[in-house]
Amino acid sequence: QQQVKQSPQSLIVQKGGISIINCAYENTAFDYFPWYQQFPGKGPALLIAIRPDVSEKKEGRFTISFNKSAKQFSLHIMDSQPGDSATYFCAASKGNQKVTFGTGTKLQVIP
């Protein structure tokens, strides 16, 4: 049972463009929504996270938009750079219980 659905599976964006990755969840008890970034040969690393009491969180070029009523959240990468090329995972959890990960989006930023 997949509780967090992520799309697209892969994404190609030109340098300087906006990368958008979308996720939808089912469990309304989730109260923590992190995004992880994974480079080849490395483990996932926390990129940015949001709680459902805010609709947007921005850290540098990375922004999470959160729509509680639609049970959807998305990651926007502004001014995408080749160094952003990685796999991105959305996730959700309740409290400090186990995290449910999305299936991942492989982002390629081309010069």
Add this chain to the structure above:
Amino acid sequence: DAGVIQSPRHEVTEMGQEVTLRCKPISGHNSLFWYRQTMMRGLELLIYFNNNVPIDDSGMPEDRFSAKMPNASFSTLKIQPSEPRDSAVYFCASSLEFGISNQPQHFGDGTRLSIL
């Protein structure tokens, strides 16, 4: 600061052999997680510990898999006997449980396991 340390980084062994993966969590973290990552199934949680006690092992695929955490600074994931379908990257992660606040999980760089 040292992150989560996993060993070995790569393991190649023959079917039927015992495989032991090791993890040293970040000092002071009291939650530890074992994940398996494959192209087909993505990132799957196998088991997690809190204060060295297994809390949820519902993701452990079969009795061939076992995990232990004898102390706060060490955990093992064992597969016996191993099968080719166990080939994957295995990640260990740790986090600091902090009441109702949510703390990020810190991942190691994984062990790439190949069963021939």
